[in-house]
Amino acid sequence: MPAPQNAAAREVYEKERAHVLTPWSAWGTTDPMVVTAAEGCHLTDGDGNRLLDFTSQLVNTNIGHQHPVVVKAIQDQAAELCTINPAHANAARAEAARLIAEVAPAGMNRVFFTNAGTEAVEHAVRMARRHTGRHKTLSAFRSYHGATTTSMNLTGDTRRWANDMGNTGAVHFHAPFLYRSQFYAENDKQECDRALEHLDSLIGLEGPDHFAALIIESVPGTVGIMVPPADYLRGVREICDKYGIVMICDEVMSGFGRTGEWMALDNFRSGDDDWAPDLITFAKGSNSGYVPLGGVILHDRIAASFETTPYTGGLTYAGHPLACASVVATINLMRDEKIVENAKMIGEDVIGPRLRELAEKHPSIGEVRGLGVFWAVEMVADRETREPLAPYGGSSEAMARTFATAKKDGLLLFMNYNRFHVVPPCIITPDEANEGLDIFDRALDVADEYVRS
Structure with a gap:
């Protein structure tokens, strides 16, 4: 990720790189996204790009940002x-x-x-x-x-x-x-x-x-x-x-x-x-x-x-x-606000059905599984052998490119090893969920390029 073009955000980025030891990473290779604002199910990065948050950060902003x-x-x-x-x-x-x-x-x-x-x-x-x-x-x-x-x-x-x-x-x-x-x-x-x-x-x-x-x-x-x-x-x-x-x-x-x-x-x-x-x-x-x-x-x-x-x-x-x-x-x-009930409805009526449709369409998806607003998409290079699209404990070009494509299109995904997790805030609306899943659908075309059979 390039440093923000916005001067104020770039200053934050440079201070972060110079002084912060970030979790689970080598400080010499960190390249953090600067976040300047958040509201509901969206984030704004250092250059003013608005992203639909399908990560809930570390799967914790259940009521969304800044309620x-x-x-x-x-x-x-x-x-x-x-x-x-x-x-x-x-x-x-x-x-x-x-x-x-x-x-x-x-x-x-x-x-x-x-x-x-x-x-x-x-x-x-x-x-x-x-x-x-x-x-x-x-x-x-x-x-x-x-x-x-x-x-x-x-x-x-x-x-x-x-x-x-x-x-x-x-x-x-x-x-x-x-x-x-x-x-x-x-x-x-x-x-x-x-x-x-x-x-x-x-x-x-x-x-x-x-x-x-x-x-x-x-x-x-x-x-x-x-x-x-x-x-x-x-x-x-x-x-x-x-x-x-x-x-x-x-x-x-x-x-x-x-x-x-x-x-x-x-x-x-x-x-x-x-x-x-x-x-x-x-x-x-x-x-x-x-x-x-x-x-x-x-x-x-x-x-x-x-x-x-x-x-x-x-x-x-x-x-x-x-x-x-x-x-x-x-x-x-x-x-x-019946937020728990909303999470259940979104999982049963929107995320679950849409992810199963995506699995039928994209050969890079091996399995989808989840409940509520807590879903995993298992990415594979070969459906028959179930070979992961990234190794256990690591990442891959295929995963990185898919993630970057979604982000460029306005969707922040949770990526871990060979999986994308669909874990938006529990307050997400059907329209927002479908918007994010449409972006994910397009990004999965990149992952399909790496499927061997």
């Missing part, structure tokens, strides 16, 4: 109480916890606040270890749980490799992913049954009495949005119960409306099957990332461990008033 209701709530809270020792109660934190508990499964009534999702995972695992007196953990390959020591070791994608010293007791398993099945499955039921059998067997070989926690993304996010078979999470719950393992559902990316339900796990529960995890980690979607915040929702059975015995963990900014005020405003707004 005036939440912006005002933050401003009002700043005027009243900017910060306070987390040992002291404050109205914003109390109400945020109440509202979060309301949208969680029954029996999950207590919230521990953190600054972000990665800390939520760290503390959830610590709670499980304190609750059980055990140490080892289970997590899936093709997962992402954060970038601090414990959460990075739990992570099951390439970002773990350079950071994993193998000393945290993290054991990885294969979760179901029928398109690239590890179990030679031919349908969802086979994939589900064999994945559960694999997990049970692995626990037996690793020592059931040593596991404190199993953490799993209810619907995996960055690693590919692989929607699990309908009975899989319930089966995991049963295995955890069998061995006394604390089950943690990671909803950092998938929670708060992203899948068309308040929690992604709600897609796999019903009135007759009201299973719930022991702990839920959350962050991004609870306030659309307007102020950094994360947390752990505790089931009463775990919270009881810390009723008279202190929980040995805390953060200076746990339940920060500005962040909690933004949570309160966001949850109320999502209810008032």
